[in-house]
Amino acid sequence: MSKKMHIKLNVNGKDEEFLAEPRELLIYTLRERLNITGPHIGCETSHCGACTVTIDGKSVKSCTMFAAQADGAEITTIEGIGNPDDLHPLQTAFKEHHGLQCGYCTPGMITRATKLLEENPTPTEEEIRFGMAGNICRCTGYQNIIKSIQAAAAEMNAAKEAAE
Amino acid sequence: MKDEITREERVDNLKGMGCSRKRVEDARFTQGKGNYVDDIKLDGMLFGDFVRSPYAHARIKSIDTAAALEVPGVLAVLTAADLEPLGLHWMPTLAGDKQMVLADGKVLFQGQEVAYVVAEDRYAAADGIEAVEVEYDELPVIVNPFESLKSDVVLREDLVAEDGSIPDGAHGPRKHPNHIFTWEAGDKDPTEEVIANAEVVATESMYYHRTHPCPLETCGCVASMDKVNGKLTLWGTFQAPHAIRTVVSLISGIEEHNIRVISPDIGGGFGNKVGAYPGYVCSVVASIVTGKPVKWIEDRMDNLMTTAFARDYHMTGKIAATPEGKITGLQCHVTADHGGFDACADPTKFPAGFMNICTGSYDIPTAHLSVDGVYTNKAPGGVSYRCSFRVTEAVYFIERMIEVLAIKLDMDAAELRRINFIKKEQFPYTAALGWEYDSGDYHTAWDKALKTVDYEGLRAEQAQRVEDFKAGKTRKLMGIGLSFFTEIVGAGPVKNCDILGLGMFDSCEIRIHPTGSAIARLGTISQGQGHATTFAQILASEIGLPADSITIEEGDTDTAPYGLGTYGSRSTPVAGAATAMAGRKIRAKAQMIAAYLLEVHDNDVEFDVDRFVVKGAPEKFKTMKEIAFAAYNQAIPGIEPGLEAVSYYDPPNMTYPFGAYVCVMDIDVDTGVPEIRRFYALDDCGTRINPMIIEGQVHGGLTEALAVALGQEIAYDDMGNVKTGTLMDFFLPTAWEVPNYETDFTVTPSPHHPIGAKGVGESPHVGGVPCFSNAVQDAFRPFGNTHTNMPHDHWRIWRTANELGLHG
Structure with missing residues (x-):
């Protein structure tokens, strides 16, 4: 285990700040740390796209990106795209x-x-x-x-x- | 009372059978609010994962877990030695064999489960796995079933007696230590006689390669043993939650009422999630040992390498015919590669599933099938990947044999099919291999298909293309793929269908609420098929309450009635029938209540869409909503309060959906790239419940067929290494490779099913694989090709072109 990193993200309009190991994958951060379970894990090799989120305006497969690489980013997941009263x-x-x-x-x-x-x-x-x-x-x-x-x-x- | 809306509007309001009702499941899925097993989080939940064997065949000299137990976050490491005192180091398979839960002295395939590391999270578990030290002694590896049957290397020492003799297996005598069973259907001698005396005999050997259902969500579970109450709750990706409950009870000794199995939302199954896997057993044990909930989720490599492969059938056929093309006999032999353990998911009496439907849609008077199951150093499984128990293999076999016979006879393959179809008036038809086909109208479907695609025009175009190719004007060949399939689904009658002794009936339980809405629970479980939508439609039509007022619930064994789950297209044929029958019980009681309320005799009222009316006086009626309220709140002499029903349905027969498919393909002989120009699919699934969902199933099944026919395989090298362990190597088509499909239908209801429905989810896969394959093979037919094995990936197509001398 290596030293934890200080990471800041804005996910679906909400600021998040936490310490994480450098090896923590972004999909893990979203699903396990932030309880955002809309993005799924299908392959862990960037092929299937079940984990797709938007990071600073680009579609990204969050299963093969470290949370640390997303430090400072604005992230939108399916949860940030619409809500029951205002669907996309x-x-x-x-x-x-x-x-x-x-x-x-x-x-x-x-x-x-x-x-x-x-x-x-x-x-x-x-x-x-x-x-x-x-x-x-x-x-x-x-x-x-x-x-x-x-x-x-x-x-x-x-x-x-x-x-x- | 004045009726304010028309009868037609009343029918529409129900959203019953036959309408393309939008899916009620979609709201949660489109908003990221599905609840899949990996979404489950419980207080203190731990994570388990496996140390897996890098070798395909090896003895285990030692396992040292000491270092792993020192890894921060690791709580326990289980090995076979830990499970043995509990009797859980081996577990029964669905095929009557047994399988190691954790390697007991040796490993039999690459990726086999060797130790189970329990840790606080996935990262700690991965660190723990790295720290477990296993010492292996490599053994000779056998990946070919024919070599296995000749080899001195014994794969399963546990199945050989001390004196070297070979005890019978679950399916009878075994002729070699690596042999599992021989299974036969039909008449051997008469078939051989017909073939020996036939004027025309076509012979072919074909390999239906190993592949994998590969749902987008892998297998997984969460086990939670509540030691205070003595209750075990097991969430998981189970296609058959009740069967899992019974199996867990039988092997763990925990009483069945103390086990609650829950299948939450499932991200596709396709057969992968029928079986019981070591991950389930280890998670349960780990939860008992640690007193905490334990989650196990496969990664994609685990999934492709270890749980539930499909196919791997080496098939040899002989088909006899008159010079005019009337088929007189068929013989089929299969060497079936089952891997290291026989974990096929088939009804007990059918170790090769329903392979004995391999006479297909044709009136073949004499036939014989024999299947030899063989152990090799490959992963166990043998599930029905989007099909009913080996029907895919059977249909591929006969639809290839027909093409091969057409070549031998120099006949058009569409015409050869037509002259051999079972005729409409022959149904119910008993096939030479024993099945009784319930209904069919093959000629009508075939003619409709051929007319729609302008078959003659296509053949003329193809002939011109061959001329152009020979003249050097084009490098693309044109293939016309045909297939006509008959499935056998809806297993099945308890008299001949069981899995591990569990009869394959299914069930539905309905409660009508006082205000006229309802909940119905079934023994099945949707994995994307849309049960919550379609079963409500069946009920709406049966009981006259709107589908929108009916909640369908599945997958919780504490609340749902017992059933054998969803696979083999059995949900509509079996649970759908139970649903209709339970609905009819509701209606029968409602009739008595209505008669009482209307002050007439029971027989003087009749059901009409959403109400009971007095015969001959339709202005006198009680709606089902009114009846529901009265059922609970009005004292009616001789009738118990409440409005509920349950039905356990044991189907009298299987159902036999069929269809006619045509694929038009252009093939670049220099690159081997096939381009699907057109795909026409006519399906007859009997009564159609929701056309939108049927079409969706057809699109999806065809795409999985395209995958299998054109590239998807689980390949091994000679050392037993899996060469296709990630989605980099294992072909899943993207939107870029997939064509638009044209769908069509005829309707030939099942005569024995309460609503006439036959099931459809697997038809497109079963019929699609031979259709795509036949298209590739047909393109090369003018150049001397009779058969090449799937998968027809670019390299293999190129190689075929090269072998036929088409590269100059």
Whole structure:
């Protein structure tokens, strides 16, 4: 065991401060230390994306990043994306278009999709497939995930137009 | 009373069977509020993890745990020596064999559990694992079942008598120390005679490679022994929580009423979570020893290397036919690699599962199947990965044999299928290998499929492509993959289906609340199938209360009625039937209450959507909501208060879903990359409960089929090292590799199921694997290919092209 490090994070708008071993993985920090259990562990090798969170505006797989590497970062998890009274359009669309089954990949999938739509508000199907290829789903075959993301994009663009 | 809405609106309000009701599960999952086993946190909870064997076959000379016990945060290290006094160093498998919980003197596969380290957290457990010193003596490794049957190396000394003789196994005589069983179905001599005298015989050997269900969530559990109350609570990723409770009771001696097993949300199962694993046993023991809750969660390598592989069947077939293509006989032999322990998850009487459905959808008068199970130095398992007990292997076998026969006959494979299908009027049909198919209309489904994809047009295009290829105008070949499958699901009738002696019935218990809402509990457990949504739909239609007013609860053995769980597409065929039958009991009582309230005789009222009406006077009625209130709050002579029912359903037969799939693929012969241009899937699962969920199941099952056919495997080297232990090497398709699927259906209800439903979750996997494989093989058929083994990854496709001389 080595010396603990002093780490500060802002997770879903809340400041967190703690001492952790250098080897502590960010997913462990989130799930075990902060009780944020939306992000899941699926592979521990960055392949499956179940642990996807947003760190300083980028989609990151939190299973292969040390908490220490995230020191000072702003982190958003699925818990920070919507709430029961104000769901994100992606959360609504995934339900409406049957974009999930067992639900294990869903938090990472939706978290990644929020960034995809920020980066590209009008993605083609091909761009969605490419942009979501870092998140594995074992249940849906992706077809309805694509549909959900397309529907959310349309919804978000319509809302944006209406606001302008 | 005036009826304010139309009958149609009343039907819609129920959201019953046949509508694409949105899933009630989704709110929590889309908001990160699922409750999976790794989300469970209890006061003082410890974490357990395994020291695993780096060797595939070795004697253990010593295990030194002293240094590990000095590691900060490590509380205990369990070895077989610690478990032996409790009789828990070995445990029974589902297949009637036994398996080491922790290595007892030797290890039989890489990754085998050697010691269990209990620590305050995962990091301390990992440090503890590093500090355990195990001294091994390597033994010769056998990874090939054919070599195993010839080898002098005895893998399981515990299964050889002191005088060197070989005692019978759980499934009869064994012919070699490494042999597990021989299982036969059908008639050997008549089949051999038909084949010997046939004008046309096609022969093929094929290897259905080892793979793994690999759900996104790995296996895990939390064991909590409450020493004050003497109660053990075990949360875990269990596809069969009641069976786990009974098994835990039998092997631990804890009375069953003192064990509560809970399956929380499960992140996919696909067969991986049916069995009982050493992690469960060690966690329970560790909780008893430490007096604290103990969590065990596999990492991905543990999962791929040690829990529940699937397939690994070496199959040889002979198919006999007339020159016109009428099949007259079929013979199949399987050498089944079961790994170091026989931990197959099959009904007791079927050590090779339902492999004897391998005559497929065809009217084959004579057939014979024999299967030899063999021990090797590979991980134990042999679960049904998204299928019902080896049906995937059976369907792959027959759908390849049909293609091979078509080549031999120089016939179109679609036509060959058509002339051999079991005809609609032959149902119920008893197959040569013994099963009674309940219903089917194969010709209609096949014709619909071929017409939709313009099969003749595709063949013409393919012929042109071959011409263009030969003329150097293209480097891409075109493959048309066909498959027509019949599954056998819904295990099953207790008279011939049990696991470890537990009959494979299932159950549903319903309580109607006074205000007209309800809770129903079942013996099954969803792992993504959407039971909370669809079972409420069955009930809504049966009892006339809205699905939105019905809570479905599964997975808690303290509250749910006993059932054998969810796998083998058995939830709808068995628990779904129990649900309908329990609903009908509710309705029968409601009828008496309604008659009393309406002051008429019981037989003078009839059920109509959401109410009982007086026959011939529909303006006189009582809604189910009103009846529910009266059931609790009105004294009715001769009728007990309350409105509850329970049904335990022992199905009279299996159900036999079927389907017709077509895949169109372009293959680049220089890179070996297949591009799926089109995939059409017609499924007939009988009565359709929720079309949206059916389609979702089809998309998912096809994608798992694509994975298995085109790249996913658990591969070993000659030393027994697992070469595919992470998702870097083990192929899980991403959105980038997966096509859009076209889904279609016909409806041929099951005649014996109360609502006519047959089950659908596994069909696309069962039918999809041969369809993808046939597409690859069909592309090379014009160049002399008859069969190549899966998985058809880019390298193997390239190699096929190379061997056929297509690289110039």
